[in-house]
Amino acid sequence: AQTVTQSQPEMSVQEAETVTLSCTYDTSESNYYLFWYKQPPSRQMILVIRQEAYKQQNATENRFSVNFQKAAKSFSLKISDSQLGDTAMYFCAFMKHGILHGGSQGNLIFGKGTKLSVKP
Amino acid sequence: KAGVTQTPRYLIKTRGQQVTLSCSPISGHRSVSWYQQTPGQGLQFLFEYFSETQRNKGNFPGRFSGRQFSNSRSEMNVSTLELGDSALYLCASSLDVGTVLAKNIQYFGAGTRLSVL
Numbered sequence: 001a002q003t004v005t006q007s008q009p010e011m012s013v014q015e016a017e018t019v020t021l022s023c024t025y026d027t028s029e030s031n032y033y034l035f036w037y038k039q040p041p042s043r044q045m046i047l048v049i050r051q052e053a054y055k056q057q058n059a060t061e062n063r064f065s066v067n068f069q070k071a072a073k074s075f076s077l078k079i080s081d082s083q084l085g086d087t088a089m090y091f092c093a094f095m096k097h098g099i100l101h102g103g104s105q106g107n108l109i110f111g112k113g114t115k116l117s118v119k120p
Numbered sequence: 121k122a123g124v125t126q127t128p129r130y131l132i133k134t135r136g137q138q139v140t141l142s143c144s145p146i147s148g149h150r151s152v153s154w155y156q157q158t159p160g161q162g163l164q165f166l167f168e169y170f171s172e173t174q175r176n177k178g179n180f181p182g183r184f185s186g187r188q189f190s191n192s193r194s195e196m197n198v199s200t201l202e203l204g205d206s207a208l209y210l211c212a213s214s215l216d217v218g219t220v221l222a223k224n225i226q227y228f229g230a231g232t233r234l235s236v237l
Binding site: 033035037042043044045046047050091095107108109110111112113 | 153155162163164165168176178208210212224225226227228229230231
């Protein structure tokens with residue numbers, strides 16, 4: 001079974017600074033997808049960034065980037081130039097790439113989340 | 121394009137009752153997944169529907185069930201409610217369950233907050 005671990009329950013960062021959120025996962029699969037989702041206090045879960053395991057290049061979306069270390073099973077999220085609107089719960093998630101269904105298994109496995117507070 | 125819509129947003133029920141939650145996916149999305157979010161257990165996968173068929177199921181008791189209609193709208197039902205069923209129930213939709221990552225990205229609704237008294 002796959003597991004996702006986020007070892008930092010809470011973090012805080014000053015506005016305009018950079019912060020890195022950690023995520024490790026455990027799987028015996030070789031092909032899978034990894035995601036970071038953001039859940040602001042209003043509760044709507046929003047996709048921040050995604051990564052395909054077979055791609056060595058780290059994904060980047062504007063101020064958000066990941067450090068994907070497949071051998072170490074690590075998938076950290078870096079937020080540059082932090083903004084007040086980045087305050088939220090951040091969830092790391094894993095999705096198995098299933099052969100039987102011709103693709104993914106259709107479900108996300110989430111970590112417990114990291115509560116990020118951006119301070120002015 | 122409208123996002124994923126979940127109704128109702130809030131529900132209060134008592135133990136032993138049953139409840140039905142509704143989810144309308146993004147237009148064109150055929151896969152709908154349900155998740156339970158609690159402070160203690162975090163986000164847990166309930167089930168996934170695709171083309172009116174349950175494709176995948178999490179580790180929840182049979183009191184939790186769901187279905188999907190021909191227009192991809194989905195409902196989940198919880199019978200004989202227990203206090204521990206109090207949670208935020210999230211629905212997510214995706215284009216498809218296939219080999220292309222873009223088709224597998226799940227978009228979430230705002231959730232239904234269920235309180236069981």
